[in-house]
Amino acid sequence: MHTPLEAQHDAQNDPSLEGLEASSWGGYVLLNHPLMLPARHGGNSVIESCVLYPLKPDQPPEQACIIPLDFGKRALKGGGVTNFGQFKSTIIVDAYSAAKHVQQDEDEEAGAPESIWRVMGPDKKMSETFRCGSRALRMAEALPVNESVAKRLKDVRVRNMTITAIVENLAAIGVRAMIDDDGIPVVKKHNVILPIGLPANDLNKSRIEETTTALAGLKGLYTIEQFDTKTGKTTTWMIEIVGIIPAPQPRGTHYTATKTLSGTSATRKKIITIIDIGGGDIYAYEVDSSSGTISDARRLGDGTIAIVRGEGGLINLVEERYGIAISEAQAQEALYTHTILKSGDEYDIADLMEQLQPRFDHLLTTITITQRMLSTFVVFTGGGVALLHDQIHEKMRSGKQEEGKDYLIIPRAIAPIANCIGLFAHGYYKVQQEIRHTVSAYLQLREQQQLLRKTLEGLAEPPVRASEIQEELSRVQERLVRHPGQYYKALQQQLLLERQQQSQRR
C-alpha cells in the first residue's frame, strides 16, 4: 500500500535505522522518540516548536512557534514539534488553483475534507479563494518553480501557498486558531519563526541580497481564512512572521544525519557529501562536519522530473494508455502514489511504473560517485530516495561501499522530510542563541546597576555628581524592569556559572 506523501508524516512505522545514528535528530524522528534534552536541575525538558521568545528589547517575551519549511520545487515540506516532543510534518505539493465556487460538500462519502483558502498579508489585500496541494493538481496553474527564490516569492500565489503551509503545520503540532477567553472564542495571533531551506545557489554571493530582500518581504501579519468543505465552517487564523532564518537545504540533512539533539556530533565523519535527489534537480554538496560549511555545490542533473518528461516518460505513457493529459506536477505525484485520476476514478498504474524502470536506472547513472566523494561519507537524501532506495544500495555495494561506514541512505520514511527535520534543529539552536544574547545583555545591565549603586554609596561629594549617577541608576533600573532577559531564570544562573568558571580558569 502506498502512503500518499501529502499526509501528516509520522515516522513511527519504520523500525529500522538503516545506518542512521539513533542519537541523531533523524534517528529520534524515525523511531518516534520524543525530542528531549536534560534539564538544568534534573529531569528532562521537551524540545518543542513553541518557545518563549524575546520579540522586543523592552517587553516581556512572547510565545513564538518555530515552523521549518523546505522550499522545494516539487513540494513545500514543513514541520514542527508538538508540546510532547513529537516531530510532525506536512508535504504540500506545489500546485495552486483558483477556487471559483466555494461550497460545502453535501456528499458524506466524498472523501477526506478539503481546505479552501483566502489570505490577507501585510499589504492588506485579500487574495482570491484558492486550493493548493494535491487537491489543486487537476486544475493547477503553472507556478514559477524553476525560477530563483526571489522570483518565486514575488508571485503572490507562491507567497500565499507558503503561508497556508505554515498554518497546516501549526495545526499539525496542535496549535489552535482560536482560544477561549472567558467563554468567548477569540482568534489568537501566533508568532512564527521560520527557518527556511533554500537551494544553495540562492544563497551564494550573486543572489544573497535579492533572496534576503524577498524573504524579508514575507515578514508581517497575515489573516488566513480556511474553509472546510466537509463541515462548511470557516476557521480564521492570524499569524505574524516575526523572524526568518534562511539556510541552505543540505544543512537540514546534515543536521538530521549527524547532529544529536544537544547539537554535538553524532558521528565522527569529518567530511560529508550530501546527494539530494529532488523533484527538479539532483545536487551534491560537500559539508565540513565540524564547521557546517557547505562547499562545492554541484548540480548533477535533473531530478525525478526526468522520469515523467519526454518520450517514454510517465506523462507520455499515461496519455497513450488512458488518453488523458496530466501535468508534470500530477505525474511527479503519481510516481509516489502509483495512481492517477481518470473520469473521477483512481487508476492503479503499477504496470506503467515497471515500464519506467529503465528511466529510474538512467537517473541513477547521472549520479557519478567520484573519487573525491568516496573520500567522504556519502549521504543520500530527498524525495527521490524513496523511489530509488534499492537501486542506490545496489550501486554503492557494487562499488564495495559499506552502509553506515561509507555511505548512508536516509530511510524512506523520513527521506522526503530529512531537510525539514534538520532545519527545525538549526532554527531551534538559532533561537537559543538569540535568547542567550538577550539574557547576557540583561546580566550586563544588572552589573551596571550594581556598579552605579556602589558608586553612589561611596560618593560623599559633590551632590551634583550624585544626582547624575542617581539619574543613570534610575534609567538602568527602568530598563531592567522592562528587560525580557529577566524571564529566563535558569539561563541567568547558567550564564553566571559559566562566567564564574571562566574567571576561575584565568
Added chain:
Amino acid sequence: MSPNSEDQGRLRKGSFSFYESTMQQIEALAEQRKRERDTDLQKQALDIGSLFLSIKGAPDRQTGRYGNWQAEDLAEELRPWVLLGLDWLERHGHRITSSGVSPAAIEALLGARTHMASGPEPSPTKKRTEEERPEAIIDANVLSTLNLDDSPML
C-alpha cells in the same frame, strides 16, 4: 457579627480615621464573612498592606533592608499576594498582561524584580513545583561550533 455602635465609634476614633472608605470596606467584609471579626480583618489589612507599603520606597542604603525585611524575605511574603491579585483580576476579566505572557513568566518577573536590588541570584533552595517546566539549555561551547552567526535571523 455586625459591629455595634460602640465598635463603630472605636474604629472611627482610631489612627486610621482618615481612611473611612477603607474602614467601611472592612466592616462590609466582616458583615459578609460572619465568622471574621472586623478587628481581625484590620490586622490582616495591616499585615498585607505593610508588605506593599514596604516596596513603595527605596531600601536602606546601609543595610539594604526594607524596614526590617531583606529583599528576599520581603519577596517571599509579597509574592503570594501579588499572584492572588493577578489571578483574581484574570478570573474577573481584567487581564493586565499581554496574552502571550504565561503565569510562569509573571512568577519569573516577580522573582527577578525582587532580586534586582540584592545583586546576583542566590542559588535555588526550593524544589521545583510540578507546574514549572524545566528549562533545557544548549551548551555555549556547542552553540559556538554551529557557526550560527553565519545564519542571521531576518
